[in-house]
Amino acid sequence: xxxxxxxxxLKALLYLAQQDANHISKTTDIAEAANIPKKFLExxxxxxxxxxxxxxxxxxxxxxxxxxxxxxITLADIHRLFDGAIALLPCASINFYERCLDCKDESECxxxxxxxxxxxxxxxxxxxxxxxxxxxx
Amino acid sequence: xxxxxxxxxLKALLYLAQQDANHISKTTDIAEAANIPKKFLExxxxxxxxxxxxxxxxxxxxxxxxxxxxxxITLADIHRLFDGAIALLPCASINFYERCLDCKDESECxxxxxxxxxxxxxxxxxxxxxxxxxxxx
DNA sequence: TTTAATTTCTACTAATTATATAGAATTAAT
DNA sequence: ATTAATTCTATATAATTAGTAGAAATTAAA
Numbered sequence: 001x002x003x004x005x006x007x008x009x010l011k012a013l014l015y016l017a018q019q020d021a022n023h024i025s026k027t028t029d030i031a032e033a034a035n036i037p038k039k040f041l042e043x044x045x046x047x048x049x050x051x052x053x054x055x056x057x058x059x060x061x062x063x064x065x066x067x068x069x070x071x072x073i074t075l076a077d078i079h080r081l082f083d084g085a086i087a088l089l090p091c092a093s094i095n096f097y098e099r100c101l102d103c104k105d106e107s108e109c110x111x112x113x114x115x116x117x118x119x120x121x122x123x124x125x126x127x128x129x130x131x132x133x134x135x136x137x
Numbered sequence: 138x139x140x141x142x143x144x145x146x147l148k149a150l151l152y153l154a155q156q157d158a159n160h161i162s163k164t165t166d167i168a169e170a171a172n173i174p175k176k177f178l179e180x181x182x183x184x185x186x187x188x189x190x191x192x193x194x195x196x197x198x199x200x201x202x203x204x205x206x207x208x209x210i211t212l213a214d215i216h217r218l219f220d221g222a223i224a225l226l227p228c229a230s231i232n233f234y235e236r237c238l239d240c241k242d243e244s245e246c247x248x249x250x251x252x253x254x255x256x257x258x259x260x261x262x263x264x265x266x267x268x269x270x271x272x273x274x
Numbered sequence: 275t276t277t278a279a280t281t282t283c284t285a286c287t288a289a290t291t292a293t294a295t296a297g298a299a300t301t302a303a304t
Numbered sequence: 305a306t307t308a309a310t311t312c313t314a315t316a317t318a319a320t321t322a323g324t325a326g327a328a329a330t331t332a333a334a
Contacts, residue, residue, distance in 0.1 A: 035239045059331025060279045114266040121262040129251040196302025197308045
């Protein structure tokens with residue numbers, strides 16, 4: 001499941017994608033339109049910025065805007081940024097690989113193979129969902 | 138991601154699936170073989186029992202055994218039993234449906250459609266992984 | 275140069291969930 | 305009765321989630 005934070009991030013990105021090109025959106029406007037607690041959204045937008053998905057302009061008349069086209073931002077990117085691995089266990093992950101501490105010998109692990117299959121299929125599905133594909137529904 | 142509990146449940150089921158037919162396994166044996174804290178495993182086995190995946194025999198020489206064939210137990214079943222919905226948000230779930238509180242009008246929600254697509258694909262993948270398919274790797 | 279409006283940074287809090295552990299009660303075989 | 309197992313209920317601790325608070329920095333414009 002996505003965290004509330006990830007859902008908010010998606011909604012914020014959808015909002016930004018629906019604005020005119022070169023438009024800069026204030027946190028307050030996004031928060032109101034997408035029904036997100038403003039102070040929480042501030043943090044989320046900073047995370048999105050650190051993830052290079054949005055850019056910002058500081059000071060008066062500042063705000064946020066998409067840094068990439070909505071076609072280039074996939075659900076997989078957003079999931080990885082906020083919730084981490086796509087895989088069901090760290091040992092089956094590429095970007096967030098970690099050994100299972102309770103696993104005696106990874107190469108002998110019966111679970112891992114199946115989970116890698118799942119990860120491949122889930123990833124493909126998530127990469128097929130872009131911000132623009134969602135907006136165009 | 139799967140919880141530690143779900144991972145342990147999977148390992149326990151894999152252990153049971155590898156025993157001879159009619160064999161009854163003690164919690165202690167499963168715990169040792171699969172490297173699972175015994176007291177934690179006790180709870181997990183009870184959960185699996187409530188989920189009708191394993192049966193138990195009480196008293197001396199008691200223990201646990203698979204109630205269904207390993208072909209009939211899929212990753213989707215186990216995920217649902219321990220971690221709940223397969224879908225990324227409750228509003229896109231069938232078995233664990235819940236309305237998003239911050240969503241003004243679900244039919245207008247841009248996220249939902251995409252997440253339903255993901256759920257369908259993930260579910261299909263998870264239903265393709267059975268306990269037996271894992272054992273046979 | 276002051277003011278207003280905005281992002282940015284750091285810290286804190288409350289509630290929930292995850293990961294167990296402890297111990298007594300129950301059940302069944304010998 | 306005794307032994308060995310499940311079952312039940314309660315507790316503990318740590319991590320995570322979701323959110324709040326407030327001050328600092330930045331920028332545009334009056």
